[in-house]
Amino acid sequence: MYSYLLNVIPPMLFGAQCVLLMVLIKGEICPGQRGRIHKQLPVIGVAWLAISPLFWPLASVGILILAFFSQVKVSKTRDSGPLWLLKVANGFALAYNVFFILGSDRPQGLFMLFAMLFLGAGLSHVLLTFARTRLQAFHRLLPVAGIVGAMLICLAVLWQTQQYSLNYLHNTIWSLVSCFGLILLGIVASTWHIFTQKTITKTQPAIGLIMSLAAMVGFAGLLF
Template sequence: MFTYLLSVIPPMLLGAQLILLLILLKGDICPGQRGRIHKQLPIIALGWLVLGFLYWPLTLVGMLMLVFFSQVKVSKTRDSGPIWLLYFAIAAASIFNIQLMLAGDWGNMLFMLVVMVILGASLSHFFLLLARTRLQAFHRLLPVAVIIGAILITVVVLLQAFQYSMSYVNQIIVPLMVCYMSLIASVVFSSWHLFTQQTIQKTQPFCGFIVCLTSVIGFSALLFQF
């Protein structure tokens, strides 16, 4: 019934996971910031575990991340513990996402790739704000990634719509427009601090993520069924 979520949630989690782990393992940040980012990992792991109800192999990714989290002190992510578990979790998540992409048509594949960009950037940006990081470059780059992702997802949705009959497109035109308006709103929320030059707060990126997630799920339910 909710299998269309498989074209949204797994690529979103993988995108956010890649960004956070890149910062944790390669970023030049203090132990305090690293520890606060480390504490976000169980949230991503929980997402993978919940997805197991739709596609059980995805629970493996969540279990790997939880095992790593339980074995490492929050400030010692890259200095101790079984780092290989993190790489294995990324590999497993990538393989499962590829399997899901191949299960659909080319439109579904492109959609999932773009979702990885837009929702992965949006979710990881919110996690960085929750962790109170001072990585100003990411507070600029991730909103830009959301803007680019919104443009790409618009193109993919339009191309996919051409695969359906005009009668079906006419039936879904109103919800499609609602999804597009929500997508525009998410871009405004996510990048508002860039245009106003104000100090970024948690509220706007969080609203941007929720609205973007709702929009993308709507597109998936209407046009990208497995």
Template sequence: MIQQLLAVFAPMLLGAQLLLTLILVKGDICPGQRGRIHKMLPSLAILWLAVASLRIEAMMIVFALAYFYSQVQTKKTRDQGPMWVIYLANGLALAYVGIEIGAQTSIAAGLSVLFQVFLLGALLAHLLLTIARTRLQAFHRILPVTGVVAAMMMSLAILLKAYGLESDVLTSVTQPLLTSFALLITAIVAWAWHLLASKEINKGQLAIALVFLLLSATSNQALFVL
């Protein structure tokens, strides 16, 4: 169970890193917001450290993020820091996930890892941006919509994999599949709840959505190894 959970961390972290990098480079953020985003980087490094228990190569990403964090301010700052280091971390993460995609046993399994970059990555980034109290209001609408589209693509990948299974195997995984879909739908509803109810975004809502989404993705891992 733990290994299955850690397996979905890498695409999630890659997606979150790419989005945070985009905001640091292109985002219209004030010095205070930049410093608060910098404070989110250790959480990514800690999660990559957990991934390193599966593949030691992930330690290179940990070192890159840690070095970048050591070179930037976490208070008000206009300094972007040594962005080449964060680019290096992103490149290493991309290579790691690319290897994971190539190692999958089927096209559907590879697609599922790819879609996790957008689905889990967008949600983790949304949570971190909310904790950092950024004022990028457009992302509160864009990221949930991205999640809905990615969830649809993930569902298609699951159905593609299920279509190729023998009838007796499919019968044995039907219940886990239904549970996974229920968790996925719950996560998406929780993620987009502020849009549905016309309320302010809440980090608690995003944390709950992330938990449900991780449970759904972990449940799917058992299907894709068949």
């Protein structure tokens, strides 16, 4: 019944995983920051487990992430762990997303591909903000990536609408407009700190992600 969530949640989680893995491997961060980022990983792991009833193999990604978390002592003195577990989890997540994309029509596949960029940037930005990371570049790069992803999502949605009758579009027009509005509001919330030149708070990217996720679930439910 809720299989359309597979168009939204797995791409979002995979995109966020890629950002966090890059930060853990390449980021010049102190052990304290690394520990705070480690604490965010269960959020992604539990989310994979939560979506797995729709496609049971997805549980393997969540199990690998939680296994990595369990092997790392979250403290200021621990700066590494069995990162190969996260790499394997990313490989599985990529494989499942590719499977879903190749099994879909072209607009739907592009929707999922762009969701990796749009929602993945949003979720990773929220997690890094809650981790109080000092990697300030991500507070600009990730919102900008979200803007680009949002524009691409809109193009994929407009392409998909061409496959439906005018009668169906007439019945769903206000729902679609609401989803476009939520995406716009989500972008404004997540980039507000850039335009106002103020210090980012935890609530801004979180509100932006909630609005963006609601819009994407709405699009998926209406069109896919």
